[in-house]
Amino acid sequence: MRVRSRSAVGGVALAATVALALAGCAGSSGGSGEAAQSGPRTVTVWLMNGSAPTTLTDALHKEFEAAHPEVTVKYEIQQWNGIQDKLTTALSGNDAPDVIEIGNTQAPKFAAAEVLTDLTADAGALSGDQWLASLKASGSWDGKQYAIPFYAANREVLYRKDMFEQAGITAAPTSRQEWLDAIAKLRATFGSDPDFQALYLPGQNWYSLLSFIYDEGGDIAKQDGTKFTASLDSPQAKAGLEFYKQLTEASGTKAPKDADEQTPEQAGIYGGGKVAMFVGLPWEVATAAKSDPTLTAKTSAFPIPSKDAGKTAPVFQGGSNLAIPAKSANQDLAKDYLKLMASAKYQADFAKAGMIPGTSSDTSALDADPVNAAMAKASKNGRSVPATPGWAAIEAGQNPLKDMLTAYLTGAKDIDAATSDANAALNKAFAG
Template sequence: MKRLTKVMAGAAAIALATAGCAGSGGGGSEESSGGPRTLTVWLMNGSAPETLTDALNKEFEGANEGVTVKYEVQEWNGIQDKLTTALASQNPPDIIELGNTQAPSFAALDVLTDLTADVDSMNGGQWLQSLKASGEWDGKQFSTPFYAANRSVIYRTDMFEQAGIAAAPTSRQEWLDAITKLRAKFGSDPQFQALYLPGQNWYTLLSFIYDEGGDIAEANGTEFKATMSSPEAKAGLEFYKELVEASGTTAPKDNDEQNPEQAGIYGQGKVAMMIALPWELGTAAKDNPDIEKNSSAFPIPSKNAGETAPVFQGGSNLAIPVNSKNTDLAKDYLRLLLSDKYQTQFAEAGMVPGASTDLSALDANPVSKAMAAASKNGRSVPATPTWATIEAGQNPLKDMLTAYLTGVKDIDTATTDADTALDAAFTG
């Protein structure tokens, strides 16, 4: 999601270029089904294993005589400008991958095909709710889920054992108790951190807010009103501060988990826990190969014992440009890609499939297993065209966290100011 940060760049150009060209229903002047046809598919680098896409394309071509799949892997760097140009043209690719925070922006510009009537035939009964929501705009479905990922608590099993912690925490209180035991055991080392938690990890904050019953904003049709000053959101923010103070983390309060990169900090061997995506453990292991075999994970615990907290779920969606000349073929391709057969292969590759409730393939790895357990309670950010610019710019959630954690603002002022900034961005 963070790689797709310039979502609104070129928005006016798209709107002008496509005005009067096609409606949101798609299905423009498709090529004759009697002759050769080419289906152009753009997926992003690293999104799908090559073995999967090779098999998928071969099967699709075999089932559709005269059809050739022109499969093109795109790089994240510069993709916004490339999509802007492609979607404004009369000859765009037939299927595109979009970051889930990016999807509402293009849907609102009327450049994506309306897939509302096709949801059921595309395995819609098994879609991840968070990605389904990110593909909706004004009551219609403009993109499908593709794959997702969410954070869990990656921890040092050897440190837990030495601190006398017999099992992974299954509630907030057990989590705090584990931190107390870890600090009692290892706290004499000034470099030790029971939990590395930077001040601006707003993805983690959302779990606590969701767990309290709150959200970033509430929707009224296509309009959003920020709700960070609600009692529920404040309670989530208060627990974040409690966790920071209990853990004794030395992480900066004015930066996020990428600055410095938390995986590198964890890899130094002085941190017992980090709240991270599964592949961050692999990054940590590059400098410390032994750390992977001594690590496991558990879902972010809920305040309710035995439950997992809801998690922010990021990932990608799939869409059909409204000016595609092969809307019928593109829909058939999506039906095949979103079928149980290929969704299972996504899970086997270590990703949360966007259209499958069978996540058993992720159980083979303890870190992926924790992600899968939490993914069933995934949530998304507000499905507004302005969200990606909020995330890319002076993110009010980050400002709020730093101001509150450092004492520059009390909780009422910090959350009210965040609401003001978010509301301005929602209407910008």
């Protein structure tokens, strides 16, 4: 989950021919299943670049091999660019890896194709009682669990403490109204500078939009079994969209209405010293600090506030899951590997690295840093996008949520037309 989310970097959706290839190996174990084997064996693990810290994997592999004589861990770091196609090929072949990391929005595609091992019966041994709800949902399909949570992160409001102090803001906002009030004070204090922005909010930051929609009681889609129907035309979803517009107008943001937080990179804009707030991820502070190292000490954070005072808004939670390919030849070892990775010992290392652990409710290691602490507080109310195979195509292609935002914010469409068109596009993707 980088500047957007690890799950959003996965690449294009699987083509129809790929889906047929995957379906051809559905349900097959491809090897010896879970029966214990004797003699030397190798368990192949594919984790993504930049996910698990090296100190964690080094220690885990050493412990795993010590507990499994004659077993060697073949650890291969994969790149996000092109990983979906690479996984498609690997999962349909006879030399599949034994453990894989997959983005949480990729998981439903592979789960629906039945090329992942059903882990439903193993949930208890894999710390299932502490699974992060958003990632658990993304790893399930048709009532079965095909992937377990690995780690996650979510957005928060990053802000300049010094600017808040100069504007007379004595406490971080804990409601939408307090947020708007803070914006008004910041603009009153620094507004004489034509380059100042109280809040930098690009028009297509749909991750932020989701918080407002969720907070109003709405959602992207309604689920009925494995069927999803878009619901952006609900009164609740429209209310979330209306607040997004209110926020952009109140803040006086100069961010483009037809681009997302990466075009241009919002951390770089914040690093220019003329922005008081932006909605982002904790590690974007380090990116901004490349321009101005003093920003690290000047920056703090608060959870995206709810319309209800004292509450935090639900947040989109991006991240990764772990799964076992159905054709893994070492199912027994793969499950032991997941069990160790899901243990409190190693999940704590993710919290120390500034991530939300996927299989542990203990986020206390994040509390020492106010930026990480705000993310941890918000994580208790994390949500995922619809767990449908069609979502991979939505993110990789022309995202209807982005089009909806731009159309509404620019006045090209009224709210009814914008949400109706987005619904139609989403339903087409869901059906595909």
